[in-house]
Amino acid sequence: MARSKMAGTVLVTTHDLPLAGALSDGFRRQGYGVELFTPTEVVAAVDEPVLLVQTGGARTPASRRHARQAAELGVPVFAVTGPEDEASSPPGVSASFGTPADAEEIVLVGSRTIERDRLRRATGIVGDTDAMLEVIERIVHFAPVDATVLITGESGTGKELVARGIHALSRRRHRSFIPVNMAALSESLVESELFGHEKGAFTGAIDSRKGLFELADSGTIFLDEIGEMPLQTQTKLLRVLEQQEFHRVGGERLKRVDVRILAATNQELEDLVAARTFRRDLFYRLNVLKVELPPLRRRRGDIPRLVDAFIREASERHDRGPFQGIDSEAMEILARHRWPGNVRELRNLVESMVILAPGRRIRAEDIPEDVRRGGGALALVPTPASDRVAADDGLQTLRPQLELLFRTMMEMKVDIDDLRRDFEEFKSEEERGRVLVGGPRGEVASTQPAGGQGETVAAGELPPAVDVGDSGPERPSSDPGPSRVDPRSEGGGVSMLVDVERDAIAAALRATGWNRRRAAEILGISERTLYRKIRKYELGEA
Template sequence: MNNESEQIKDVQQVLIVDDEENMRHMLSALLSGEGYQVKTAADGQEAVNLLAKKSFAFVLCDIKMPKMDGLAFLKAANAIDHSATVIMMSAFGSVDTAIEAMKQGAYDFVSKPFKSDEVVLVLKKAEERERLRQENIRLQRKVVELEKKIGFGQMIGKSKAMQEVFTLADKVARHPTTVLITGESGTGKELVAAGIHAKSGRADQPFIAVNCGGVPENLLESEFFGYVRGAFTGAAQDKKGLFEEANKGTFFLDEIGELPLAMQVKLLRVLQEQEIRPIGSARRKKIDVRILAATARNVSEEVEQGRFREDLFYRLNVINIQVPPLRKRTGDIPLLCDYFIGKFIENLKLPDIQGVSKAAMQYLLAYPWPGNVRELENVLERAVILAEGEYIEPNNFPDAIYENSSDNTVDFLTGLSSIKEGKKKVEEQLIRQALAETEGNKSQAAQILEISYPSLLSKIKEYGVEGEQEGVGE
């Protein structure tokens, strides 16, 4: 019910409902001796009144009673907002009665006469069941909270940059505003669009996605707007376009920078008028479609070069969500690794792999990921297949990962001749990588580096790393 009821359940309050005074007295003495706090009621109606006023962990209720019997009590109790676990008792018990009691919400059934330890055992079992139920609820809440913190739709990320993306996307999802999603190829722009649709009021309507660069220019108009029978040779019947298929839902235009200028003019009219005209038709059709667009190009430069209409750009760019490249959020790499490895193990039916070794993770953190999350996913799929032990090792990665790491090592050691200076440079690089891996959590970074927390703080100050991490935690 509330915090008060949870506190009461911790002290194990029990309500005994039985019309026999001797039975109430015996059970009260027995359960008090076991550490329970006991209240009693002589019939079902008295028990309902008590249950409505006070919270109990358990109810021990007789079935055959005057005024209101046990089954009637169960029905009445179900109408009350209570969290008690109900256990029925009867000297007139039968299988049918027990089944009926269970159907109405009873946890268990005890037949009279019973031994004292039988009642205590049933209560202990009920306690364990309730403990597991509460633990399950807490875990579910934690999962929900964790998903809120690290994910949006099918995207995950705990970095400050991605949290800003998730927050903005969550805000705009509730409104029909046009959104332009920008970012390098492979960063997950379509996933952002799908997440916005899923959190919008159109979630139960179609989500239609099209790659503007993947449709031949001479087919774009018919694909977008459809056509009527006889509009051209081969048009044997009416065909809906993608805009009409997306009616009431969301139309996602991926790589909109690839759209030819002629089609840009037609798209602008759709945005302004909210209507389309199929090829060969003299009539326009009203549509209700939310437009989300994405591009890996710099649209401002495209406008300056005359390759993208300025008026369309402003119409699309009401809200701009910029998805950062993976190299700008390396702290998300360990999280993404866990997600992709789990997915591949399940999909490929491979033996369980515990994760990525520390040595292999250093390679992943150092690599610039020009293909972003999509490239990381491909690298990890290969690594999961090639891995021979419990952990993915560096030799499971493509040569490009090695070569980049070697180049980086040469670059930051170039010009050094002193072993002492080289040692400092290596330490600084490892500290930066560990802080990136832990999203600035110094305690976790110290564990990864296998040094003490005070030593890490000293080295952070010595190398000037202090202040460079966003949201540094302890």
């Protein structure tokens, strides 16, 4: 795909000259400017840098300095790495390529990365997870057309930001974008606000007035909380959608407009249709194209990037620069919080911490106590041993319970070895006379599985690292359910968790063709953690 001369400049280091030459040719064919970059140069001195490719020596002082400079400008960094870098990527590197490096692959991945960053800047949306990349792709596909778009998602997920992104990439970008919160309009005035009114139409209408649809003519109107719109107004909106025309309140003359309508809701419109509070025909007319925003708890990989963006934003707004960011312990606390208020809650919290932090860096003690305590963190739920999946079944066959268990373990930084130590402590305490594991009321509950041999012990309480939660619906007496194992026994509860963790990692690796970076993304852990666990479980390609 040919690009304009203003596509930006790719910086290629000269550590490996033959590779640098091949990359230079490849990126130029893609329409980018290319500069061969020496150790003494400065990233900020280059006109419009869009990517830094380190062809070797990624851990040298010069390369580290260049990576820091690129990060300050929001420029992604690629690095060609050797065997010594298998355990972890060099600092500041967003993508690593092993040796011998494939120049065509680097150019292909680099071009995609540059294009994604351009789209993020145009839309204002921050996110590298698959869920958010899908959202960005939909924005790009939907923006050029004039069809109605329905944006759904929980409160605080960024629905208006998506609407603004669609408008910014559309042919209407130089015209008005008018956001309207339907929940904030009183039912008696909503039609006047949207469609305008004529003089004398009602008490207080001392003059004619244009409505928001007329003000948005040739542009875009965004109807947030569309489920709150009164039924009578829904009828008029349907006519605007179908005919692009309406009457002002109290008016006889037909008004015609050219407006693109974007709508959003955090409700299930199908349920409102079933309850007869929302018109079925309007629902179908709105739901032509759809963007579904994931809650923040399902895109935890984006939290560090969001936090960094909000810190920069808040420090500039409140004149707190130069602000040095956030330490790793504080970031870990934020990453495992549940965020019921989603991105809006995270932004507000980061802003308050930037203002109130005594230093120029957010530390764990600067985070509110309820967040530090993990009040919003996900609870670890038990998974029956019968739901474990063999590794060679592939990632797509992972049962939901196993996937939830493993992801939550990773999110809470639960380590199997730590759990093993906890169980050993419980065992030694019980030997001293304290019964810490038993039935629902502290007693030992025994069951005899159908056709089984011997007795199994039900664990009614787990260590503080594990929150059991709801045990689910009762089983019929004919179904003994999965066997539960006494964690005090050899190879008990901890072994079950070990199996779950090992199987999930193996399945992810097989499903991605042993692409460790992709597998780590799917599992929600770092490449370094994945590499450590591969060695721990002695996993290897078949």
